[in-house]
Amino acid sequence: MPIKKVVILDRDGVINADSDAFIKSPDEWVALPGALEAIARLNQAGYRVAIATNQSGIGRGLFDMDALNAMHLKMHRMAAAVGARIEAVFFCPHTAxxxxxxxKPKPGMLKMITERFEIDPAHTPTVGDSLRDLQAGAALGHPVHLVLTGKGRKTLAAGGLPEGTIVHDDLRAFALDFLADVQE
Ligand SMILES: [Mg+2]
Ligand SMILES: [Zn+2]
Structure with missing residues (x-):
């Protein structure tokens, strides 16, 4: 069976600018420079892109499902404008x-993505800016990639990253590095 080409991304701090005050509305959802173009590049190389994102702002009552849907509508529209497609968004609405x-760091969303897309975790990279993104991926045997956008620099400085974590400046750098690697 050919390897299914899927990349799993965290959302806040990877695709869009993060905020300690949570991203609560479409207005607050602002793409990071080059991030949607990076997704387009992955798509062009045959990769499907899924998101796994903690959205505890819902559980905390900071925003509701309508607001989350509106944010994702904006994200999908902006992605489409640069030829990028995000195929699925898995979110956790719960609080700790x-x-x-x-x-995350529980691997439940990644398990659901593995089942939905029938992927092999060992061939499916996960990309995040927080330790818990990396821990969730590493728990299931995904290759884990840290980007230095969002909380990424703090995450790198704090140390304790899962063994084998690969570090990139941003999602654009991840896409270029990863695609260069798999095409070798
Ligand atoms: Mg994040
Ligand atoms: Zn949850």
Whole structure:
């Protein structure tokens, strides 16, 4: 069976600018420079892109599902404008107190993506800016990539990254490095 080409991305701090005050509305959802173009580049190389994102702002009552849907509508529209397609968005609406199985560092969302796309985790990179993104990926045997946008620099400085973590300046650099690697 040919390897299914899928890349799993965190959202805040990877695709769009992050905020300690949460991204609560479409207005606050602002793409990072080159991020959507990086997704387009991955798509052009045959990769499907899925998102796994913690959105505890819902569980905290900071915004509702309508707002999250509106943010994602904006994201999909802006992506389409540069020829990028995000195929699926998996989100965890819970807070830590909910003790769910989907909030990263728990690997629940990645498991769902593995089942939905019938992928081999060993051939499916996950990209994030926080330690918990990397921990979730490493727990299932995904190659894990840290970008230095969002919380990435803090994450790198804090150390304790899963073994084998590969570091990139941003999603654009990830796409270029990763695609150069797989085409060798
Ligand atoms: Mg993030
Ligand atoms: Zn959850």
């Amino acid at each position: 107190e909910d003790h769910c199985e989907c909030r």
